[in-house]
Amino acid sequence: MSVDPTASLVALVGHARHVPAAERERFAARLRAETDARVLTIETCHRVEAYLVSPDHDTAFDASLPPGGRRLTGEEAVRHAISVAVGRDSVVIGEDQILHQLRETVDRARAERRLDPVLERLFAVALRAGRRARSWREGAPRSLADAALSAIERQAGPVAGREVLVVGAGRMGRLAVRAAVAAGAFVSVANRSTARSSAIAAEIGIRVEAFDPGPEIERFGAVIVAIGGPWTIRGTTVDSLVAGSTVVVDLSVPSAVGGEVARRLAARFVSADDLAVADADAADVDTRSLARLDALIDGATAEFGAWLDVRDGREAAAALTARADRERSAELERLWRQLPGLDDDTRDAIERMSGHLARRLLREPLERLGQDPDGRYERAARELFGL
Numbered sequence: 001m002s003v004d005p006t007a008s009l010v011a012l013v014g015h016a017r018h019v020p021a022a023e024r025e026r027f028a029a030r031l032r033a034e035t036d037a038r039v040l041t042i043e044t045c046h047r048v049e050a051y052l053v054s055p056d057h058d059t060a061f062d063a064s065l066p067p068g069g070r071r072l073t074g075e076e077a078v079r080h081a082i083s084v085a086v087g088r089d090s091v092v093i094g095e096d097q098i099l100h101q102l103r104e105t106v107d108r109a110r111a112e113r114r115l116d117p118v119l120e121r122l123f124a125v126a127l128r129a130g131r132r133a134r135s136w137r138e139g140a141p142r143s144l145a146d147a148a149l150s151a152i153e154r155q156a157g158p159v160a161g162r163e164v165l166v167v168g169a170g171r172m173g174r175l176a177v178r179a180a181v182a183a184g185a186f187v188s189v190a191n192r193s194t195a196r197s198s199a200i201a202a203e204i205g206i207r208v209e210a211f212d213p214g215p216e217i218e219r220f221g222a223v224i225v226a227i228g229g230p231w232t233i234r235g236t237t238v239d240s241l242v243a244g245s246t247v248v249v250d251l252s253v254p255s256a257v258g259g260e261v262a263r264r265l266a267a268r269f270v271s272a273d274d275l276a277v278a279d280a281d282a283a284d285v286d287t288r289s290l291a292r293l294d295a296l297i298d299g300a301t302a303e304f305g306a307w308l309d310v311r312d313g314r315e316a317a318a319a320l321t322a323r324a325d326r327e328r329s330a331e332l333e334r335l336w337r338q339l340p341g342l343d344d345d346t347r348d349a350i351e352r353m354s355g356h357l358a359r360r361l362l363r364e365p366l367e368r369l370g371q372d373p374d375g376r377y378e379r380a381a382r383e384l385f386g387l
Contacts, residue, residue: 009118010054011077015089016046016276018068021253024048030064040109040119042084044101045144045253046091046276051081053116075301081122082300085130088293091276092142097171099130118311122304129300133293144275145176145224148249149183151270151278152222155247160184163219165209168226169196172251176224177204188220192227212237218244224251231256241265249275309378316378320365320385324358 014027028048031041038052050064065071072080080089085102087094106123109115134141152159164180166173169191177200180187188209191197201208209216212233217223218240225231225248241248242264249270250257262269332351336342342350365381 008053009074009077009122010052011072011080012050012065012069013072013080014048014066014069016273018070019048019066021255021271021273023066023068025254027064027066027069034064038116040105040115040123042102042105044098045251045272047084049084051077051119051122053118075305078122078304079297079301082126082129082297082304085123085126086133086293086296086300087130088290088297092144092147093290094133094137094141094293095143096134096141097143099127099134102130103127118308121307121311125300125304125307129296133296136289136292140182143172143175143179144251144272145172145179145226147275148176148224148251148270149179151249151275152224152247155268155270156221156245158183159222162186162221163188165190165213165217165220165223166226167191167211167223167231167256168252169193169200170226170228172226174200176226176251177206180224181206185221215240217241217246220246222247222249224249225256226251227256228252229256230258233261238264251275316381317365320381321362323385324362328354328358 014024016024019027024047028041028043031039031048031050038054040051042049042051083089085099087096087098090098102123106115106120106127110120149159152164159180160183162185164185165188166176166180167190168176169189173189173191177187177189181204187204188207189197189200190209190211190213192211194208197208200206211231213220214234214237217237223241223246231250231252238261241261245268247268247270248257248265250262251272253272255262255271257269257271262271332354335350336347365377
């Protein structure tokens with residue numbers, strides 16, 4: 001039976017489809033507490049994932065998995081990493097944010113010199129596939145903000161001609177502003193820092209609203225919240241929200257809208273996790289595009305597997321060469337002890353001859369290990385020479 005060369009790769013996956021936000025945060029905290037430099041942790045609004053190379057197939061990190069989390073190994077872990085990069089596993093298929101977040105995570109680990117070479121190669125292949133997938137896109141890129149608008153329109157009808165409030169002036173807040181403007185809404189932006197909201201308003205041509213609008217909140221058909229930390233609003237604002245028909249979508253993770261407010265809004269409150277569970281935007285991608293992404297994932301997975309096959313063969317070749325050098329050196333040392341009277345020229349001649357003989361004997365095995373498409377020679381070398 002052949003051995004899967006990717007079998008030492010492990011991915012621990014906690015996604016919003018199966019793991020609630022609170023459990024994902026606890027999962028992330030456990031991973032942050034780990035001191036093992038092998039682990040590459042990826043955190044986004046919908047996922048917390050850890051990748052590691054575990055040659056002995058240990059399950060030490062399984063205890064970190066939350067209920068609903070998955071442990072992927074071998075090719076399944078490789079395919080998942082590439083699927084994440086190309087956006088196939090996203091709520092909005094092909095969205096850009098995950099590629100940006102993944103690249104930042106990998107670059108940071110590389111700069112800190114704690115990225116395992118196998119993971120470095122895997123994510124180099126994955127990021128390249130991700131860039132290629134985005135190059136196929138026609139039209140404007142879509143984001144989680146577009147999924148938020150879709151959720152709003154399913155409940156309250158089109159936003160065109162209606163007022164929409166975006167709370168937050170960060171990257172996702174800006175995306176929400178632009179998506180709502182493109183949909184024809186009259187958009188206002190609110191932020192803790194009025195300087196940031198004013199800058200967006202001036203740039204895009206929208207209005208600035210108070211971070212806590214009070215009863216004025218009733219005039220908005222929808223509110224999209226995208227901030228770090230809680231959206232602190234007074235009881236009068238909450239009462240006005242509950243009494244009206246405003247739909248609130250909270251893209252923040254952890255949720256910025258308090259649990260009591262969410263409970264009182266009932267179906268008019270949509271969390272980031274709700275969007276993930278619904279996979280609402282998947283229907284907007286035609287099956288032909290999905291098939292093209294799947295073919296890209298297949299190709300990238302095969303590319304990484306081929307690299308790993310060759311890498312294993314080269315590692316075996318290096319180990320075999322090192323083994324031969326150690327044995328040769330040990331034999332020469334024994335010879336020098338047995339023949340202490342040898343002059344330097346004779347010693348040099350014997351060393352050159354033994355080195356030449358070792359290279360001749362190893363030439364064909366090393367060439368085969370360097371061209372080992374299915375790993376057969378690598379496995380044979382390791383078994384025969386105890387590498």
